[in-house]
Amino acid sequence: MKPFLTFQPSHAARRGRWALLFPLLALLGGPVACGDDPDDPRPDGGSQTVDAGSDAGTHDAGPDADAGTDLDAGTGLDAGTDADAGTVTDAGTDADAGTDGGTVACTPSGWVDTPPDLSVIQNTSLDILVRLRAVPGLTVQENPNGANVPAGYRFFILRYNQPSDHAHPECQRFEQRVTLLHKADASPMVLSTSGYNVSTGTGRSEPTQLLAANQLAVEHRFFPPSIPSPADWSHLTIRQSADDFHRLTQALKPIYTGKWVSTGGSKGGETVVFFRRFYPDDMDATVAYVAPIAKRNDERFVTFQDGVGGDAQRACRERLWAFQHEVLSRRENMLALLKAYAAEQELTYSQLGFELALEHGVIETYFAFWQYDSAQNCTRNIPDTTATDQELFDAMDAEVGMSSFADSGIKPYAAYYYQAAVELGWPQPYEKHLGSLIHFPDTDTGEVYSPPGIPYVFRPQAMPDIQDWVSTQGQRLMFIYGSYDPWTAAAYLVGNAQDSYLYTVPGGNHGARISQLPADQQAAAKATLNRWMGLSPLKRAPKAVLSEEPPIFGPHVPPRLRAASRN
Numbered sequence: 001m002k003p004f005l006t007f008q009p010s011h012a013a014r015r016g017r018w019a020l021l022f023p024l025l026a027l028l029g030g031p032v033a034c035g036d037d038p039d040d041p042r043p044d045g046g047s048q049t050v051d052a053g054s055d056a057g058t059h060d061a062g063p064d065a066d067a068g069t070d071l072d073a074g075t076g077l078d079a080g081t082d083a084d085a086g087t088v089t090d091a092g093t094d095a096d097a098g099t100d101g102g103t104v105a106c107t108p109s110g111w112v113d114t115p116p117d118l119s120v121i122q123n124t125s126l127d128i129l130v131r132l133r134a135v136p137g138l139t140v141q142e143n144p145n146g147a148n149v150p151a152g153y154r155f156f157i158l159r160y161n162q163p164s165d166h167a168h169p170e171c172q173r174f175e176q177r178v179t180l181l182h183k184a185d186a187s188p189m190v191l192s193t194s195g196y197n198v199s200t201g202t203g204r205s206e207p208t209q210l211l212a213a214n215q216l217a218v219e220h221r222f223f224p225p226s227i228p229s230p231a232d233w234s235h236l237t238i239r240q241s242a243d244d245f246h247r248l249t250q251a252l253k254p255i256y257t258g259k260w261v262s263t264g265g266s267k268g269g270e271t272v273v274f275f276r277r278f279y280p281d282d283m284d285a286t287v288a289y290v291a292p293i294a295k296r297n298d299e300r301f302v303t304f305q306d307g308v309g310g311d312a313q314r315a316c317r318e319r320l321w322a323f324q325h326e327v328l329s330r331r332e333n334m335l336a337l338l339k340a341y342a343a344e345q346e347l348t349y350s351q352l353g354f355e356l357a358l359e360h361g362v363i364e365t366y367f368a369f370w371q372y373d374s375a376q377n378c379t380r381n382i383p384d385t386t387a388t389d390q391e392l393f394d395a396m397d398a399e400v401g402m403s404s405f406a407d408s409g410i411k412p413y414a415a416y417y418y419q420a421a422v423e424l425g426w427p428q429p430y431e432k433h434l435g436s437l438i439h440f441p442d443t444d445t446g447e448v449y450s451p452p453g454i455p456y457v458f459r460p461q462a463m464p465d466i467q468d469w470v471s472t473q474g475q476r477l478m479f480i481y482g483s484y485d486p487w488t489a490a491a492y493l494v495g496n497a498q499d500s501y502l503y504t505v506p507g508g509n510h511g512a513r514i515s516q517l518p519a520d521q522q523a524a525a526k527a528t529l530n531r532w533m534g535l536s537p538l539k540r541a542p543k544a545v546l547s548e549e550p551p552i553f554g555p556h557v558p559p560r561l562r563a564a565s566r567n
Contacts, residue, residue, distance in 0.1 A: 105232075106171035111161065113169070121254045128154065128182050128255075135251050137161035139175070147202045149181075150548075152212075155202050156180040160251070162221070164228040165235050166243035174221075174228040176244060181208070181215040188213040188533045189256045191249065191283065195267030196416065196553035197223045203550030206513050207263045207287050210526060211533055212542050214256060217550065218245065220271060222415035233454050236415060238423055238462060241271060242278040249282050259533045265289040266487065266510065267416065267554065269479075270424070273492070276477070277469040285476035285532040290510050292490035293467050294425030296460060297445075301427035304489035308370050313484075316378035320369060321433060324362050326385040327392050328437035334358055337393045338402065347406035351452065357405035360444045361396050363431050364556055368400040370484050371510045372558050397559070404556045410449055413555040418454065420446035423462040427486070449555075471495025476532055478525065480517075482508025501528065515544045 113136065120126065120134040132140045139159040149155045158178040163169040177198055190208040198219035208215040219226040221244055222236045249260070262272035262283045269291025276286050309316065327334055338354055338361075341347070349357050373381060381398065383391050396402065403409050410417070420426045429444040450456065470477065474497035481488040481504045494502050503521055505512040514525045530537055552561060 482512035
């Protein structure tokens with residue numbers, strides 16, 4: 001295996017099932033024509049090329065790394081997976097990211113954009129609550145749940161009125177949930193996202209802590225409650241998401257006049273890079289943690305997992321392989337335990353069925369161990385082949401969470417699985433070493449997990465377009481990866497991006513952070529971040545405490561990283 005780069009300066013069961021087989025369906029309730037698409041000069045993050053024969057990955061492409069704050073990753077939330085959830089089109093292959101190039105099915109919203117009253121918004125003598133409430137389309141509550149707010153901050157929960165389709169703002173609208181930690185309007189602003197839901201708590205990301213900055217945390221579209229109703233899934237594209245972030249940023253920049261930096265972990269890291277690609281000047285810089293840029297059925301993940309950890313972790317890899325073989329060798333006993341587990345937890349497995357859930361659990365256990373666990377825990381957390389059936393099952397459940405394969409575990413992340421099947425790509429399942437023990441090969445894919453009944457078309461140019469922008473036009477980008485994290489197989493290439501850097505935490509997993517880098521690299525990364533934000537280095541610079549970060553979201557988050565409560 002090639003050595004890991006520690007510092008780099010700038011220089012499925014349903015594959016293609018619905019591709020192009022469905023006409024544009026009308027919106028429920030008898031939509032009216034909203035008008036023809038105007039010429040749209042915006043760059044297209046996708047492609048009109050249709051490629052319908054794909055596997056789509058089901059690994060967690062984006063929970064934020066374990067920040068020490070546990071949270072139930074949204075189980076039970078309705079991500080809008082019903083087949084009748086609005087219009088379904090060709091998944092938005094046109095440049096306007098979600099229209100058919102002609103007349104759009106539309107129910108006029110009646111929304112009229114009103115100009116902001118800058119005499120209020122920019123008046124620094126007024127209280128911040130008054131100024132925020134003067135922003136058109138913004139609903140503001142100050143700490144409605146009585147959260148414990150960090151010293152020196154005020155906390156707000158916001159709702160911002162957004163178009164479902166930014167090419168047609170006169171049509172359907174929805175409210176996007178946002179939280180704000182306000183410190184001072186001239187201080188730096190950190191725009192943060194998980195790429196999934198937003199926590200309504202007061203956790204601060206690592207850049208927020210390091211910069212003592214304001215923080216605007218944004219929920220990704222189509223994650224409840226930030227989901228249009230009815231949901232037109234063709235509007236769930238990286239371009240529409242970037243438009244959301246752009247519109248929100250522009251609305252709040254008259255208040256927050258300092259430097260802005262965007263950040264996120266994994267899917268959140270992807271999301272903020274996508275935002276920079278379409279609106280490069282909205283942010284002064286970006287810090288993306290463990291952010292993949294995957295291909296379709298990406299074989300790089302197989303190669304990575306084959307040799308993860310190098311010679312130093314050969315014994316651990318072999319222990320995990322033996323564990324996988326043993327579990328599948330006891331298939332009938334394991335299926336009985338899974339069914340008992342489902343009955344005890346009151347779970348259903350209608351979408352996958354028990355057979356697929358078991359196989360996928362075995363496959364994902366290997367991936368999840370390297371993603372979330374530590375190599376030093378290999379002997380303790382992975383039992384040997386003499387363990388009892390229950391001990392084997394419990395170990396698998398502890399690493400990957402067998403409830404994440406249940407209907408209630410899949411549904412909250414329907415939007416992610418749809419995005420993987422349409423634009424984000426997915427890891428090729430790491431299963432060939434299990435041979436005939438795998439009865440359903442190539443089914444651990446996003447297409448199997450994506451919302452039943454929602455047509456989609458994979459756009460193979462979406463991710464290469466992002467990578468090309470990063471390596472040729474990107475500026476002030478910082479990428480942080482963990483050397484043992486499987487998602488590092490799909491790390492960005494900095495290429496010729498200007499004033500941009502890539503760091504890898506030795507032995508790090510999906511929780512890799514600047515504060516975990518070797519001392520010299522950590523100091524360099526922090527100095528760069530301060531420079532980008534126009535701050536002078538301090539003798540007593542703020543330190544980041546990982547336990548103070550926002551909670552994590554995402555599918556297949558191990559139970560130990562979830563909390564009993566939900567947002």
